[in-house]
Amino acid sequence: MKSQFFSNAKGLLIDLDGVVYVGDGAIDGAVETINWLKEKSLACRFLTNTTTRSLASLHSKLTDLGLPIDKQEIISATYAGVLYLRQQDRPSCHLLLTDDPKDDFAEFPQNDINPNYVVVGDLAKSWSYDVMNRAFNMILGGAKLLALHKGRYWQTEEGLRMDIGAFVAGLEYVTGQEAVVIGKxxxxxxxxxxxxxGLTADEVVMIGDDIHNDIGGAQKAGHKAVLVRTGKYRSDLVEQSGIEPDLVIDSIAQLPDYL
Amino acid sequence: MKSQFFSNAKGLLIDLDGVVYVGDGAIDGAVETINWLKEKSLACRFLTNTTTRSLASLHSKLTDLGLPIDKQEIISATYAGVLYLRQQDRPSCHLLLTDDPKDDFAEFPQNDINPNYVVVGDLAKSWSYDVMNRAFNMILGGAKLLALHKGRYWQTEEGLRMDIGAFVAGLEYVTGQEAVVIGKxxxxxxxxxxxxxGLTADEVVMIGDDIHNDIGGAQKAGHKAVLVRTGKYRSDLVEQSGIEPDLVIDSIAQLPDYL
Structure with a gap:
C-alpha cells in the first residue's frame, strides 16, 4: 500500500514530542522506524518546538530513550532562536526560559531592565503575573517580542496541557505588537x-501530531504532511481546525508501509 | 468656553479608576466636580471595569475617599457579569477572582471541575500556569469563557501595569473560543x-482615561466621549490607537468649564 505522494520523497521532517516519544517513553515502533529510514538512506531532520531543554540536553534525552538520532539532525525552536538573534544588531535579551535552555543563549548579553528582545519560551511552573507584567513593560519600552513558538497545547500522560502560545498571544494583545514567531x-x-x-519542499514530507503547527505549517511551506494519531492528536480538534492532512496514520510505526 | 457637543447632554458616564481616583487618592478636583454635577441635576453613572472588589467594597472605598457617589450609581463589570449569568440556564461557575468580588457571585453554584462558565476577572498575584491550564481544560471540556473585561493595562502610582486582557486573549487563542466580554x-x-x-446615547457623554475601553467603546455605542489626561492616559498610545476622542481635557476638574 504505497501512497502516491511519497513517490518523490527524498527526506522527512519528523516532529519529536508526540510522534517519536510521549513523556518519558518512546512511541512503540519509533526506534525501529527511524533505523529503517536510515537504512533506506532517507534524509531526516527532527523538528521540535520544545523549549524546555538545550540542544545538548534534548539529544541526551533522545539517546536515553534509545532513539538513534544525531545531534545535528535536531532542529529545535530554541536553537533556531539563537540563529535568528545572531543575525540581529547586538541583541540584548530578557529570557523567559528555564535554566537548561538558557545555556543555548549564553553568547548574548542578558538585560532584565530594558532589553532589545523579550524571548518567550517555556517557563514551566514559573509563569506569574509579575513575569508577564515585566515583559509587558519591556515591550512597551521598546523591546521586540520574540516567541520561540506559539503552540496552543500538547499531550502528556495526564491529558492535554496548555502551551506557551497563551502567554505569547496575551503579550501581543496587551502591547499591540505582533511577535516574531520562530518555531513551527x-x-x-x-x-x-x-x-x-539540501532538498526542495516537494521532496520532503512532514510527519507530525499537531494539526496547526506540523500539518498546517508544513503545507503552507510547500510540503505534503502526514498526521499521526499519537501525542496530541484529537479528531474533534482536527475537524475544528479546517486543515486537511495529506494522509493520517495510526503512528510513526506505520510509516514503512507507505514508503 | 462651552463645547458644542455638550449642549444636548442630560447625563454623564464616568470611569472611576484613573478619572476620579488613582490608587488610594482622589484626583484633584474630582470631589468638587461630582458635587457640582449633582447640583446641576445631571444624571451620573460610574462605569468601572474593576473586578478586584465587590460592589459593596468598591462603594466603601469611594466613600472613604470622600467621593459623593451612591452605590446605585456604580455599574461595575463584576456586577454586570452577575446580571449576565442570571439570564443563563442554571449557570455553574469557576471563578478566577479574588475572595472579595467572589461575594457578588454567591448565588451561583461553584464548580471547579466541569463548570458551564469560566469567569475571568482579576486574580492579582495568583495568576499561574496551573490556573491557566485548568481554565484551558475546562473550556475544552465545554465551559464558556466569560471575561468580565479585556483591558490591556492600567495606571498605578508606579507606572503602567498589565491588565487581565492578556489572560483572556491567551485563553481565547489556545482554546479557539472567543470570550463573551462583559465590561467596557x-x-x-x-x-x-x-x-x-432612562436616557438615549446622544444625551449622555462618556468621560474616561482609556482610549480603547472608554473612548472607543463609548463612541461605538453612540456616545460622544471625552478623554482626560489623568490615569492611564499616554499621548503615544492614543496616537497608535487610531481612535479620536471628541474632546481631550486635562482632568475631570475641568469638566464644569465645558458644561
Whole structure:
C-alpha cells in the first residue's frame, strides 16, 4: 500500500514530542522506524518546538530513550532562536526560559531592565503575573517580542496541557505588537531545515501530531504532511481546525508501509 | 468656553479608576466636580471595569475617599457579569477572582471541575500556569469563557501595569473560543447604564482615561466621549490607537468649564 505522494520523497521532517516519544517513553515502533529510514538512506531532520531543554540536553534525552538520532539532525525552536538573534544588531535579551535552555543563549548579553528582545519560551511552573507584567513593560519600552513558538497545547500522560502560545498571544494583545514567531508553523523554520538537507519542499514530507503547527505549517511551506494519531492528536480538534492532512496514520510505526 | 457637543447632554458616564481616583487618592478636583454635577441635576453613572472588589467594597472605598457617589450609581463589570449569568440556564461557575468580588457571585453554584462558565476577572498575584491550564481544560471540556473585561493595562502610582486582557486573549487563542466580554468596551455594558438612566446615547457623554475601553467603546455605542489626561492616559498610545476622542481635557476638574 504505497501512497502516491511519497513517490518523490527524498527526506522527512519528523516532529519529536508526540510522534517519536510521549513523556518519558518512546512511541512503540519509533526506534525501529527511524533505523529503517536510515537504512533506506532517507534524509531526516527532527523538528521540535520544545523549549524546555538545550540542544545538548534534548539529544541526551533522545539517546536515553534509545532513539538513534544525531545531534545535528535536531532542529529545535530554541536553537533556531539563537540563529535568528545572531543575525540581529547586538541583541540584548530578557529570557523567559528555564535554566537548561538558557545555556543555548549564553553568547548574548542578558538585560532584565530594558532589553532589545523579550524571548518567550517555556517557563514551566514559573509563569506569574509579575513575569508577564515585566515583559509587558519591556515591550512597551521598546523591546521586540520574540516567541520561540506559539503552540496552543500538547499531550502528556495526564491529558492535554496548555502551551506557551497563551502567554505569547496575551503579550501581543496587551502591547499591540505582533511577535516574531520562530518555531513551527513559521515557514522560515521549515526552510531552515530544508536548507540544511539540501532538498526542495516537494521532496520532503512532514510527519507530525499537531494539526496547526506540523500539518498546517508544513503545507503552507510547500510540503505534503502526514498526521499521526499519537501525542496530541484529537479528531474533534482536527475537524475544528479546517486543515486537511495529506494522509493520517495510526503512528510513526506505520510509516514503512507507505514508503 | 462651552463645547458644542455638550449642549444636548442630560447625563454623564464616568470611569472611576484613573478619572476620579488613582490608587488610594482622589484626583484633584474630582470631589468638587461630582458635587457640582449633582447640583446641576445631571444624571451620573460610574462605569468601572474593576473586578478586584465587590460592589459593596468598591462603594466603601469611594466613600472613604470622600467621593459623593451612591452605590446605585456604580455599574461595575463584576456586577454586570452577575446580571449576565442570571439570564443563563442554571449557570455553574469557576471563578478566577479574588475572595472579595467572589461575594457578588454567591448565588451561583461553584464548580471547579466541569463548570458551564469560566469567569475571568482579576486574580492579582495568583495568576499561574496551573490556573491557566485548568481554565484551558475546562473550556475544552465545554465551559464558556466569560471575561468580565479585556483591558490591556492600567495606571498605578508606579507606572503602567498589565491588565487581565492578556489572560483572556491567551485563553481565547489556545482554546479557539472567543470570550463573551462583559465590561467596557462592550456596547451592552453602555446600554445597561443608559437603560438605568432612562436616557438615549446622544444625551449622555462618556468621560474616561482609556482610549480603547472608554473612548472607543463609548463612541461605538453612540456616545460622544471625552478623554482626560489623568490615569492611564499616554499621548503615544492614543496616537497608535487610531481612535479620536471628541474632546481631550486635562482632568475631570475641568469638566464644569465645558458644561
Amino acid at each position: 508553523p513559521s515557514p522560515q523554520f521549515f526552510r531552515m531545515a530544508l536548507s540544511d538537507m | 468596551p462592550s456596547p451592552q455594558f453602555f446600554r445597561m447604564a443608559l437603560s438605568d438612566m
